[in-house]
Amino acid sequence: AQSVTQLGSHVSVSEGALVLLRCNYSSSVPPYLFWYVQYPNQGLQLLLKYTTGATLVKGINGFEAEFKKSETSFHLTKPSAHMSDAAEYFCAVTSSGGSNYKLTFGKGTLLTVNP
């Protein structure tokens, strides 16, 4: 079984500050890991994904995440927050053993950016 824990249901930062959203996963097989963003009343948009290879993954809108197997973590960061980054962020995991269809999501972290 797989699971995802997102520490902090709500994170608030000032515009221009570092964004750090935490994600820890549990998986009995090598995981594929994803970060999605959801704006109000919209679906989910893929920010970035880790499957194999380089553990530091760069995504859209200046976000990046690092896969740390020893810590079972996949934290999302952005050096400088922008007002447009305000949204809900979901970390997800699936098994590397087959199709990536059955994503297991965390409960989400709502990011607020203050002017």
Place this chain on the structure above:
Amino acid sequence: DTGVSQDPRHKITKRGQNVTFRCDPISEHNRLYWYRQTLGQGPEFLTYFQNEAQLEKSRLLSDRFSAERPKGSFSTLEIQRTEQGDSAMYLCASSTDSYNSPLHFGNGTRLTVT
């Protein structure tokens, strides 16, 4: 690429009524997925189609739920005898069957059962 389209965006119904949602995937995508998202939670997997074949159903999908994808293109999700606990956002996603192909999500249908 016009994205995944879902209809309606919002649906309010009374308990006990039947509702049907539609999803049009990205045209070249042969995989289609339904997820459900309740307030304060991440999306949960419901079911998955490869072309017209429904390959997996979650235990969350009770007998009141049925999904179809008759010609391997659009899909419908029907809920019979709705209950208040069915109130949620129903998300559709699609992808190709290439390894590591990411899921593209629609904007969802928000169901409110009164």
